[in-house]
Amino acid sequence: MLLSLSWLREFVPYDGQVDELAHRLTMVGLEVEEIVRPFSHLSSLVVGRVMEKKPHPEADNLSLCTVDVGGSECLSIVCGAPNVARGQHVAVALEGAELPGGQVIRRTRIRGEDSQGMICSEAELELGQDAAWIMVLENDSEPGASLIRALNLEEYVLNIGVTPNRPDCLSVFGLAREVSAIFGLPLQKPSLNLQEDGFTDFSSEVQVVIDDPAGCPLYQARLISGCTVKPSPGWMRYRLLAAGVRPINNIVDVTNYIMLELGHPLHAFDRRLLEGAKIRVARAEEGYRFTPLDNQERGLNARDLLIWDENKPIALAGVMGGANTEINNESTEVLLECAVFDPLSIRQTARRLGLHSESSFRFERGVDQLGAPFSLDRAAQLMGELGSGRVARGVARSEPRPYSPVQVMFRRSRANSLLALDVDREYCSRLFSSLGCQVGEEEGDGFKVTVPSYRPDLSREVDLIEEIGRIYGLDRTPEHLPRVQKSLHQEEQNQEYEFCSRIKAWAAGLGLQEVINYSFVGMADLDLLGLPQEGRVRVFNPLSEDQDVMRLHLIPGLLYALRQNLGKGNTRLRLFETARSFKEDKNLETGVRENNRLALLLYGSRYRMHWPYTEADADFYDLKGLVEHLLQVFADDPGKFAEHNEHPYLNPCASCSIQGRHLGFLGRVRREIAVTCKARKDIWFADLDLDALHVVFSSVQPRFQPLPRYPVVKRDMTLAAPLNLGYASVLEIVHSARVPILEDAALVDIYYPQDRQEKKLTLRLTYRHPERTLQDREVDAEQQRLADLLQKKLPVGFP
Amino acid sequence: MSSAQEINASLKSLIQEFEEILDQASSLQEVEEARVAFLGRKGRLAGIMSKLPGLDPHDRPQAGRTANQVKSELNRLLEDKKKVLETKSRSVQDTGFDPSLPGRIPDVGSLHPVTRVVQDICNIFVGLGFDIVTGPEVETDFYNFEALNLPPGHPARDMQDTLYITESLVLRTHTSPLQIRTMEKRSPPLAAIAPGKVYRRDSDLTHTPMFHQIEGFLVDTRVSMADLRGTLTAFAQRIFDPGVKIRFRPSFFPFTEPSAEVDISCVMCQGRGRVHDGTACRVCKETGWVEVLGCGMIDPEVFLQVGYDPEEYTGFAFGLGVERVAMLKYGINDLRMFFENDLKFLNQFIQAGHR
Ligand SMILES: [Zn+2]
DSSP states (O other), X not given: OEEEHHHHTTTSOOOSOHHHHHHHHHHTXXXXXXXXXXTGXXXXXXXXXXXXXXXXXXXXXXXXXXXXXXXXXXXXXXXXXXXXXXXXXXXXXXXXXXXXXXXXOOOEEETTEEEOEEEOBTTTTTSOXXXXXXXXXXXXXXTTSBHHHXXXXXXXXXXXXXXXXXXXXXXXXXXXXHHHHHHTOOOOOOOOOOOEEOSSOHHHHSEEXXXXXXXXXXXXXXXXXXXXXXXXXXHHHHHHHHTTOOOOOHHHHHHHHHHHHHSOOOEEEEGGGSOSSEEEEEEOOTTOEEOBXXXXXXXXXXXXXXXXXXXXXXXXXXXXXXXXXOOOTTOOOEEEEEEEOOHHHHXXXXXXXXXXXXXXXXXXXXXXXXXXXXXXXXXXXXXXXXXXXXXXXXXXXXXXXXXXXXXXXXXXXXXXXXXXXXOOHHHHHHHHHHTTOEEEEEETTEXXXXXXXXXXXXXXXXXXXXXXXXXXXXXXXXXXXXOOOOOSSOOOOOOHHHHHHHXXXXXXXXXXXXXXXXXXXXXXXXXXXXXXXXXXXXXXXXXXXXXXXXXXXXXXHHHHHHHHHHHTTXXXXXXXXXXXXXXXXXTSXXXXXXXXXXXXXXXXXXXXXXXXXXXXXXXXXXXXXXXXXXXHHHHXXXXXXXXXXXXXXXXXXXXXXXXXXXXXXXXXXOHHHHGGGTOOSOEEEEEEEHXXXXXXXXXXXXXXXXXXXXXXXXXXXXXXXXXXXXXXXXXXHHHHTOOTTEEEEEEXXXXXXXXXXXXXXXXXXXXXXXXXXXXXXXXXXXXXXXXXXXXHHSSOBOO | OOOHHHHHHHHHHHHHHHHHHHHHOOSHHHHHHHHHHHHSXXXXXXXXXXXXXXXXXXXXXXXXXXXXXXXXXXXHHHHHHHHHHHHHHHHHHOTTOOTTSOOOOOOOOBOOHHHHHHHHHHHHHHHTTOEEOOOOSEEEHHXXXXXXXXXXXXXXXXXXXXXXXXXXXEEOSSSTHHHHHHHHHSOSSEEEEEEEEEEOSOOBTTBOSXXXXXXXXXXXXXXXXXXXXXXXXXXXXXXXXXXXXXXXXXXEETTEEEEEEEEEEOTTTTTSSBOTTSOBOTTTTTSSEEEEEEEEEEOHHHHHHTTOOTTTOXXXXXXXXXXXXXXXXXXXXXXXXXXTOOHHHHGGGOSOOOO
């Protein structure tokens, strides 16, 4: 809401600083977002007086003017407007001045004649629509004076963010009420001096029929006849401009002016285009089509409220008038509507049709039904004055749902305890009165408050308590730390945040860098990765195509981060992200399974690229090492890894599981996908289920074992195995042998002979007896038993 | 027979001689030779000491003390010289030793600035006794709007541009649904904070379609505005600095009443509106204040939704934007950087946090 200071001062005599006003409004919840000077772009223009006017010798339609702009010498200016005349006061743009459209005035020669400036039209100054004629000022201004000072436009406008609960503050007068309450200043109501005209009562001429009383509790209309449609006078146009509303003509401008002043939207119909003697308010029908003032036909449904004459719809109630009954330059008879509509209905129609107007904005929030007659009368009076018309006697109206006053019980003790204040009855009662409430007799420690009709937000005690806090100043209430109490028996604790924090600390500690990506990606990203169609969670109204589906896997975000970084020359990345994946699951409350996951991405050099590290790129075992480290730290378990050949975007790929729970996959991003990130090297990527790991983590707890007292015996065993034999199967046999004194088996070397026909694995076996020192022959025997078993179960030999 | 003075003099001169010899010595071998010559069993000191018994019994104790002092002084000189030579010999022998060469630095990881700020904030509130709760990011219309006193058609729904999954399912536009979910699951007294991702259909210089919020709420009997103000003042002073000022502006949220927006004194210009060189502060647009969060006393309607008696219980709630806090705390001037994940950005946050 744009509030012009001069307009405000018509209703409340605030004479302090604009900054102070802005601050106080902000501190009562009417946030002043900006203080603007709406006409400051005209500050370089000056008043000029045309001293002499001669025809241009070379062009019939141009004049040579001598203009006094206050300097010692007059300027000569070439002017093309037909209305320029000697003795006129005009708006002059001097050399170097910039017009609102961006044009900078230069000294030029026009058809051989010197022109030292420009005499401006209203259109050039964006003060009106008249582009052909120059703007002629009142004759009382001094040549050379500032134009905006001469026009009284040197004013401040406050841009106020009005919260949706305060429709009463969507008007100058409403804001004046607040200013009056804040500063304790008297409030002056707008003047009303309506002269009705004619013998017949307009209410007997036109009948108002409301089919939908809930949709339209009040409809009233007046007739202003014999009007002349023309531009509004300057003062009105400037006020509208300062309030951000484009002036159109004197009739439409009055409706806007009153809306800005009193907050009630009005609409003007051309009476001669209305058929019959009836105005009806009724819903549309499904499939009905209607063309509002913007000349774009819209399809309606049965929930849209319309205004009708005897034969046709003439307006989308509260949203926009119809093109069929619009005021035009030939209109003389104006039917002026001032009604109250159901906020919800207006909102639905405005939203569905994408037709948001100043009018619908106010109706959606609620207008003042009790104030409606005053708004109508004041608008009619003003329209009569500016349009040289006569306001017909009487009002055509119907009010099927009269306003019923709202009474709220207020307890001082409740207010004081909620706000931590100690305000007395006198204070509360004065405060409510200053806000337009009526305060009743004392009842207990409180009283009944009848709230004003323009404050729909005050319907409960807590709303009144808020008013106390708001006007007293929330910033002045006391403050202390609360005593946080909790149940002795703590209910179910949510550990998700804590577990994710531990994971993040682990990852950062291992030298990985955290990234955060959007939770949505494009369908095309998922397609590229070969992910299934089913289970995807689509965004119904995405901002763009590349954000139209929730992440099914985390990988698209990390590949995006990789691509961005490669583009910026960062060629070594060790990234991690913890985030949720989203998959459709109809059995869940929200229909979506959200799964916390950990993604790891390694790209480029294994080590930092400096001495004493040697150059080598990260490989599968770097990635697997991280995952194994994770499993050891969080589950004290080595986990199980197995080759997996059907992964959509990883190849080679291993699956990872722990204690029978599948955790995820790790491997190399397929080359055809890697190239889309402009990656020249292998991208190593893991995607693991943190929720599953969390379950294991929660079930594991260290258990003390007595420390061994006897020494170990270590023996190496080298076996030759075919290339395709997995290490896991060797280990499995070793463990299956259940050698009681075998404490550990570790792979210490792999050797690939020249011919590459087989590989040689060296295991280091650690033996220990818990109760005595082992003898060599016992160890030899077990070592032999293991070797025999391996040879029996696997195609291995002992070189 | 020597006099006490003679012995004393020869003891004193011993120190000077020893110093001179050590000065000349360039190897541990030479030092060892000097040690034998002076401190050895047949060395100079032993020679002088052997004369002590011949002294006048009166003078003996004094001479003995002097001899011992000289002995420890000689030993000290010897050790000092050895240290100097050892240090020198190491760098001379291992010519490759150069402590200024880089070590094998393990990779240095980092937490995203959003995570850092979330953790800082959560730690503050955990310290005040709040629990941490989490909830779904795809949320029902009921929890995201209706239960928070935002029925369908409420104009306040326009305050947040919503991304929908279906007609009744949204990407949560705030962390406030956690108020409802937590109150449904537990009973008062309760105090919790809910960090998480939230989504809006908005993307420009100052908005990203995904960002992070932290919701906080406390419900008990007799909770007042003073509790809310105190909590948020403590929070602001701990997350920014103890001198930061805080201001409560009345505002409107459908799920709190009274509602307020909270500004802190601008951390860039210390609330002066102008930075050091006198130019206008861009962060606070010269106002000296920056909005950081919205808050209020929980609306009775919300309590009715979860079956709490609004006459018995009161509470407060607040919601703050993490990126906003991070921008102020670290001086980040472009919101979009948070989600571009440029290493040159992330590398600026490798230092371990303070809390
Ligand atoms: Zn500042």
